[in-house]
Amino acid sequence: MIQLYEITKEFGTFRAVDGVSLTVTKGKIFGLLGANGAGKTTLIRMMCGILPPSGGSGRVMGHDMIKGQKKIKRQIGYMSQKFSLYPDLTVKENILFYARLYGVTDVRGRVNELLELFQLQENSHKKVSSLGGGIRQRVAFASAIVHSPPLLFLDEPTSGVDPLTRRLFWEQLYELTERGTTILVTTHYMDEAERCDEVGLMNEGKMVAKGGLNDLQCCFADALQKEKPSLEDIFVYVMTGQGGYDDGEGLGKMGPDDRRRI
Numbered sequence: 320m321i322q323l324y325e326i327t328k329e330f331g332t333f334r335a336v337d338g339v340s341l342t343v344t345k346g347k348i349f350g351l352l353g354a355n356g357a358g359k360t361t362l363i364r365m366m367c368g369i370l371p372p373s374g375g376s377g378r379v380m381g382h383d384m385i386k387g388q389k390k391i392k393r394q395i396g397y398m399s400q401k402f403s404l405y406p407d408l409t410v411k412e413n414i415l416f417y418a419r420l421y422g423v424t425d426v427r428g429r430v431n432e433l434l435e436l437f438q439l440q441e442n443s444h445k446k447v448s449s450l451g452g453g454i455r456q457r458v459a460f461a462s463a464i465v466h467s468p469p470l471l472f473l474d475e476p477t478s479g480v481d482p483l484t485r486r487l488f489w490e491q492l493y494e495l496t497e498r499g500t501t502i503l504v505t506t507h508y509m510d511e512a513e514r515c516d517e518v519g520l521m522n523e524g525k526m527v528a529k530g531g532l533n534d535l536q537c538c539f540a541d542a543l544q545k546e547k548p549s550l551e552d553i554f555v556y557v558m559t560g561q562g563g564y565d566d567g568e569g570l571g572k573m574g575p576d577d578r579r580r581i
């Protein structure tokens with residue numbers, strides 16, 4: 320569903336994304352982690368066809384990231400950090416708006432289905448501006464999947480959301496993947512990252528570690544002197560650049576076999 324090869328994005332002389340390669344297969348959840356400003360949103364915006372890469376190549380849903388931007392946009396769902404909702408419209412009107420925008424065939428039926436799925440019926444006629452963060456998050460999520468996209472990008476979807484809503488949210492993500500949806504999600508929550516099939520850790524524009532949790536634990540066990548380091552241990556280790564880690568150097572210390580994953 321996603322195949323990136325050495326994707327780079329420069330804003331003037333500043334390189335926000337630096338040679339990222341990535342593969343995400345159908346039905347999997349890929350978690351993207353990194354400190355603020357690591358380049359996660361920029362990478363997502365390129366994959367969504369919103370921002371052209373400065374270098375490298377990639378395909379999303381089989382379409383070239385540069386030539387196929389329009390086709391990519393039609394086939395994906397994107398929930399941005401700012402939740403692109405209209406505060407003066409009601410919950411139902413917001414979801415209806417996105418349903419019409421994406422040309423959903425049975426608009427009313429689909430919207431009612433989503434209102435029920437996200438337990439939004441009670442609030443369906445309230446203006447979004449009057450609602451709390453957890454409900455707004457559900458409205459944004461419903462709007463992002465209203466056209467049943469096969470590939471979904473979620474940029475910090477649970478930031479500031481209570482633990483119960485977060486749990487429900489993840490149950491819905493699993494349901495979607497069971498139906499074949501592929502998901503790329505960014506998060507700052509380690510428990511959420513551990514729920515992903517694979518994670519990628521970004522630091523200063525580079526993908527500095529990538530793999531399933533077990534793979535990463537094996538990879539970093541020696542360096543962290545723990546048999547099974549937690550993802551948080553690994554995250555802190557990589558992000559603090561202990562030993563000046565980057566794609567090559569850091570892994571070099573862990574042995575040549577470990578390099579293949581990074």
Ligand SMILES: Nc1ncnc2c1ncn2[C@@H]1O[C@H](COP(=O)(O)OP(=O)(O)OP(=O)(O)O)[C@@H](O)[C@H]1O
Pocket residue numbers: 330333335353354355356357358359360361362
């Ligand atoms: N349009 C732009 N022009 C100039 N610099 C930009 C632009 N967009 C992003 N940047 C810079 O690129 C870097 C990466 O930003 P990005 O938003 O991708 O990081 P992030 O990992 O998503 O951070 P966060 O976790 O805070 O959302 C930051 O230093 C940011 O200031």
